[in-house]
Amino acid sequence: MANGLVCGYGKHSVLHDVSLTVGAGEIVTILGHNGAGKTTALKALFGLLPVQSGVVIHDGKDITRTSTASRVRGGMSYTSATSAIFRDLTVRQNLELGAFTVRDSKVRAERLARIHDLFPVLKDRGSAVAGRMSGGQQRLLSIGLALMSGAELMLLDEPSLGIAPSLVTELFESIRALSRDAGLSVVLVEQNVGAALPISDRVYYLRAGEILLSESADEARARDDWWELF
Numbered sequence: 001m002a003n004g005l006v007c008g009y010g011k012h013s014v015l016h017d018v019s020l021t022v023g024a025g026e027i028v029t030i031l032g033h034n035g036a037g038k039t040t041a042l043k044a045l046f047g048l049l050p051v052q053s054g055v056v057i058h059d060g061k062d063i064t065r066t067s068t069a070s071r072v073r074g075g076m077s078y079t080s081a082t083s084a085i086f087r088d089l090t091v092r093q094n095l096e097l098g099a100f101t102v103r104d105s106k107v108r109a110e111r112l113a114r115i116h117d118l119f120p121v122l123k124d125r126g127s128a129v130a131g132r133m134s135g136g137q138q139r140l141l142s143i144g145l146a147l148m149s150g151a152e153l154m155l156l157d158e159p160s161l162g163i164a165p166s167l168v169t170e171l172f173e174s175i176r177a178l179s180r181d182a183g184l185s186v187v188l189v190e191q192n193v194g195a196a197l198p199i200s201d202r203v204y205y206l207r208a209g210e211i212l213l214s215e216s217a218d219e220a221r222a223r224d225d226w227w228e229l230f
């Protein structure tokens with residue numbers, strides 16, 4: 001997915017030689033302290049930041065210089081840590097907009113039904129104004145939006161942020177189910193290590209823009225010294 005990525009803001013490099021892979025149906029989690037470069041890595045993968053050197057590969061194609069729009073068409077989505085929804089529109093309108101690139105109305109209806117099954121609150125509150133829902137419900141909606149686009153690879157930045165613990169478990173189980181049943185691949189950035197590890201396949205540890213270590217989530221779960229690694 002990324003090889004030798006160097007990227008940052010202006011002339012300032014934040015990522016130094018970052019390489020990472022995510023297979024079909026795999027959930028890969030990037031762990032690291034504040035400021036390590038986790039969000040920067042997701043943005044670089046999604047084409048929101050120019051890459052100074054290195055390559056981004058998706059579906060076997062070099063997409064390093066392609067636009068974000070073409071990455072969306074290619075099956076990628078990015079959900080930022082700050083609520084990525086249309087606050088003044090209803091929940092239903094938000095979800096419909098998530099699939100604005102999908103012409104086939106049957107496909108749109110199927111996706112909507114699936115998301116309603118996954119997150120029934122988005123069905124029950126379909127006519128609610130999105131910006132007036134709770135923070136947790138807004139997070140679910142932002143993930144619903146990404147799923148409506150038909151993403152095969154989701155880049156998720158701190159999905160648990162601001163969500164009640166019971167809902168975090170439910171949300172993460174839904175993500176796991178999507179990867180298991182529908183082959184969804186996920187690159188997850190998460191401070192809530194306890195919630196992320198049980199659904200992850202592999203883990204990358206990022207420090208000051210460099211990958212320190214990559215290991216299986218089983219190995220990571222067996223550790224009690226994550227933070228000493230950084």
Ligand SMILES: Nc1ncnc2c1ncn2[C@@H]1O[C@H](COP(=O)(O)OP(=O)(O)OP(=O)(O)O)[C@@H](O)[C@H]1O
Nearest residue numbers: 009014032033034035036037038039040041189191
């Ligand atoms: N828009 C920006 N312009 C300049 N520097 C930025 C910008 N956004 C982030 N940075 C810097 O890039 C570095 C990495 O930030 P980034 O947000 O990727 O870290 P992070 O690991 O996601 O941290 P957090 O867990 O706090 O979100 C930090 O030093 C940050 O100050």
